[in-house]
Amino acid sequence: MRRLLHGTRNNRSSDNNGGFFFFCYRYFKWILWFSISFYFFSSFLNNPTSTSIISRTTVYRTKLASRALIEQSFVNSSHGVLFKGMKVYVYDLPSKYNADWLSTNQRCGSHLFASEVAIHRALLRSDVVRTLDPWLADFFFVPVYVSCNFSAVNGFPAIGHARPLIAAAVDHVSTQLPFWNRSRGADHVFVASHDFGSCFHTLEDVAIADGVPEFLRNSIVLQTFGVTHKHPCQEVENVVIPPYIPPESVRATLEKFPMTGRRDIFSFFRGKMELHPKNVSGRFYSKRVRTELWRKYGNDRRFYLRRQRFAGYQSEIARSKFCLCPLGWAPWSPRLVESVALGCVPVIIADGIRLPFPSAVPWAEISLTVAENDVDSLGDILEHVAATNLTSIQRNLWDPSVRKSLLFDVPILEGDATWQVLKALAQMLDRSHKKPSDKNVFSTSENEK
Structure with missing residues (x-):
């Protein structure tokens, strides 16, 4: 319509004998304006709240009105x-x-x-x-x-x-x-x-x-x-x-290793595990928990423990039933998110940790919590869960909304x-x-x- 009207203007201005077209243009524009105005005015009168809106809009802040x-x-x-x-x-x-x-x-x-x-x-x-x-x-x-x-x-x-x-x-x-x-x-x-x-x-x-x-x-x-x-x-x-944890990396891993695919690793951890935990600062990393994990289970076939970095380690998580999430310097660990996102039951070893978004993530139903002092019993604890309620935990864990809640x-x-x-x-x-x-x-x- 706008193009039509502009076209009419251009024709009028370029036509020496365009009086008739100019009259039609003005008449058409007047009819269009009157029709639109009448429609909105009648709609407004039929609105029972129109009078209150009129009085309220008089005090509306002009500066912020449109936004x-x-x-x-x-x-x-x-x-x-x-x-x-x-x-x-x-x-x-x-x-x-x-x-x-x-x-x-x-x-x-x-x-x-x-x-x-x-x-x-x-x-x-x-x-x-x-x-x-x-x-x-x-x-x-x-x-x-x-x-x-x-x-x-x-x-x-x-x-x-x-x-x-x-x-x-x-x-x-x-x-x-x-x-x-x-x-x-x-x-x-x-x-x-x-x-x-x-x-x-x-x-x-x-x-x-x-x-x-x-x-x-x-x-x-x-x-x-x-x-x-x-x-x-x-x-x-x-x-x-x-x-x-980059969402795209999780999605790429799940495309190759579906959530319900084969999980042939019983218990997994890859990360820093010091044989002699006192580092250059004179402090003990992970409160010695990771050191005890390595000493106790480093040669245990049930535990897939690795101390070296590996760029494709998410594929190992996706193949695992249990993923160990011991504390580092602080109680939290990126493994909490990675294990949940890739369907591996997180085994949280960090006393007193407060976990993110408890209203959206049912942590008690999707994870295990093991006290730092109970690391020596970890093998027996995981065997018991695997024999009893692992399937139920996995069913809760694999709810897509749980994974989504932890990814930015x-x-x-x-x-x-x-x-x-x-x-x-x-x-x-x-x-x-x-x-x-x-x-x-x-x-x-x-x-x-």
């Missing part, structure tokens, strides 16, 4: 109901806080600490909760990649830059926009995807001594670290998240790990410092009813 109307529609969708209409604003920080680290070390987008990258990317592409207007936000995501330089190829951790980097980011957002100071950071979200999370250190005694940085104590931290007992590194509002997809998939993070944040909406006038699109004072 608020669009975003408010999500409240009525299934997603909006699930997240209670929650909105998240993602700070656009200078690249020195995130992108520069990724360009320097490509591994930080795919290694076990990469949830900080994946969550950032997923939120940027979300049309469910992300808002581009900070005044409409309930939470503010601060994308600082502190773990990009955490684990170099040589295995030596480097995270001394973490505290000053985050401190600089906080200084930046608090001076550029008013939202940090408005809430003292209570509605701001960070990711700490390394060993002891919000304490930002790789060794527990140093992490405990340092504690959570003062400038983060009011904020929300998404961290892989979590324990059931009191610990300085979780003395902050926190959500336990899984370590990062980009863009967000319903039920995936970022989705579970958003569900957790939706339970914290009382921390939102959005003004009452922002929370309610329309004013409902007695004088305006």
Whole structure:
């Protein structure tokens, strides 16, 4: 129609005798305008709530009107109901806080600490909760990649830059926009995807001594670290998240080794197992648990234990019935996610560990927990389970929704790990410092009813 009208204009302007066409054009345009206006006006009058809408729209915030109307529609969708209409604003920080680290070390987008990258990317592409207007936000995501330089190829951790980097980011957002100071950071979200999370250190005694940085104590931290007992590194509002495993690697492995395929390995572990556990720091890795595993079961045919790296080790997990998940420096391990994702029953050997997303992942029904002091009895424990309820555990474990809950997809998939993070944040909406006038699109004072 638009092309037709423009064409009519062009003909009129180019035709010296175009009076008749010009008259038809104007008459047609007037009829069209009148018809459309009459239709909307009659529809409006037939709406019983039209009068209240008129009075309410008079107090609507002009600056935010168009965006608020669009975003408010999500409240009525299934997603909006699930997240209670929650909105998240993602700070656009200078690249020195995130992108520069990724360009320097490509591994930080795919290694076990990469949830900080994946969550950032997923939120940027979300049309469910992300808002581009900070005044409409309930939470503010601060994308600082502190773990990009955490684990170099040589295995030596480097995270001394973490505290000053985050401190600089906080200084930046608090001076550029008013939202940090408005809430003292209570509605701001960070990711700490390394060993002891919000304490930002790789060794527990140093992490405990340092504690959570003062400038983060009011904020929300998404961290892989979590324990059931009191610990300085979780003395902050926190959500336990899984370590990062690339979803594409899991899917590629499952294409070659289906979940219900042959599992000819009884018990599997590949990773660091020191014969002499005292390392250069003078500390004992894995609290000697991995050393005891090697000493006790290294020559046991039932146990497939390997100390060397192997790029295709996921194929070994997919062939295994039980996958050992002993603690490392911290209680959590990427093997927790890999074993669940590939259908191998995780055997968790980490006293007091707090596991991610318990409302979505029925850990008691899909895994085994063995006390660190009971490693010597591990063989008998696994034999008993294999003879009694292994099939039942596997049936629960192979539910696709369980696997999805622990994998970070980009863009967000319903039920995936970022989705579970958003569900957790939706339970914290009382921390939102959005003004009452922002929370309610329309004013409902007695004088305006």
